Amino acid sequence: MKIFIDSAKVSEIEEAFSSGFLDGVTTNPSLLKGAVDELKERGEKLDLAQYIERILTVAEGTPVSLEVTEYTYQNMVEQAKRIYERFNPIANNVYIKIPINPVFEGAEAGEFDGLKAIKELSGEGIPVNCTLVFTPEQALLAAKAGAAFVSPFAGRVDDYIRSQNGMRFNKSDYFPAQGMWREEQVLEDNGIVSGIDLVEQIVEIFLNYEVTAEVLAASLRNARQVREAALAGADIATLPLYVIKDLVSHHKTREGMEKFIADVLPEYVEITR
Ligand code: E4P
Numbered sequence: 001m002k003i004f005i006d007s008a009k010v011s012e013i014e015e016a017f018s019s020g021f022l023d024g025v026t027t028n029p030s031l032l033k034g035a036v037d038e039l040k041e042r043g044e045k046l047d048l049a050q051y052i053e054r055i056l057t058v059a060e061g062t063p064v065s066l067e068v069t070e071y072t073y074q075n076m077v078e079q080a081k082r083i084y085e086r087f088n089p090i091a092n093n094v095y096i097k098i099p100i101n102p103v104f105e106g107a108e109a110g111e112f113d114g115l116k117a118i119k120e121l122s123g124e125g126i127p128v129n130c131t132l133v134f135t136p137e138q139a140l141l142a143a144k145a146g147a148a149f150v151s152p153f154a155g156r157v158d159d160y161i162r163s164q165n166g167m168r169f170n171k172s173d174y175f176p177a178q179g180m181w182r183e184e185q186v187l188e189d190n191g192i193v194s195g196i197d198l199v200e201q202i203v204e205i206f207l208n209y210e211v212t213a214e215v216l217a218a219s220l221r222n223a224r225q226v227r228e229a230a231l232a233g234a235d236i237a238t239l240p241l242y243v244i245k246d247l248v249s250h251h252k253t254r255e256g257m258e259k260f261i262a263d264v265l266p267e268y269v270e271i272t273r
Helices: 010-017 029-041 048-058 073-091 113-123 136-145 154-164 195-208 223-231 241-247 251-262 266-271
Strands: 002-006 024-026 064-067 094-099 128-133 149-152 214-217 236-239
Touching (some): 010 048, 010 241, 024 236, 064 073, 073 113, 094 113, 113 128, 154 195, 154 223, 195 223, 223 236
Parallel strands (some): 002 024, 024 064, 064 094, 128 149
16 A cells, blocks of 8 residues: 655655655645645745645655645636646646535535546546545546546544534544444444445445556544555555654554663674674
């Protein structure tokens, strides 16, 4: 399974890439806003285009998803092409994020605008990451339209199931892949019992039809969920930096380190200097 960092902070992306095992980057408008707000709060001057170029350069050789902020078919396609033409020449690694369905209250968008945009862009050789996927049906249609990556938002499924059932939780709390039960009934969203269940169902459907789109498990919040995404067969997991660090952490590893370092023989240090 490939590991992407889900961040728009250059410092985080650099730190993650310095590990040597990173396979790509995903951003979204909220992540970009968070990164830029932080820089502004620190009083740093910012040229947004140059900032995005830095992200692309750090991640050279691996895909970087940049999202459209328009939401009608025509506008999304035009903006996507502008993004691609402007930024892809930097490191030849831009993927365009298109929502599966851009309709929301007050938006004059059509239900199929996302799919139409995916089809047109993919047809012109612009790789698309289809975002905001919450059902296997959406994933299947995104793949049929030609998306290279399909991004189920696993953590947000868990958040939704918990909040619909009046639970209090922290976003990084573990949610069991097999779902949660109450009064002998599994809590679910239209047959999806957890974010990982959504990933698993998409992987299974893609295998049934030899779909070539890659399943990009997004919105993952803790290491155990990443393990479960891998067990479910996700092609890619995109993770915030704190989750990437969580992947290499264990209390006993830290404790073992403390003991080994406390036991170091000075002669050993001497001969290995
Ligand atoms: C993925 O591409 C999304 O940017 C991201 O994983 C969303 O994560 P969140 O639900 O933690 O905001």
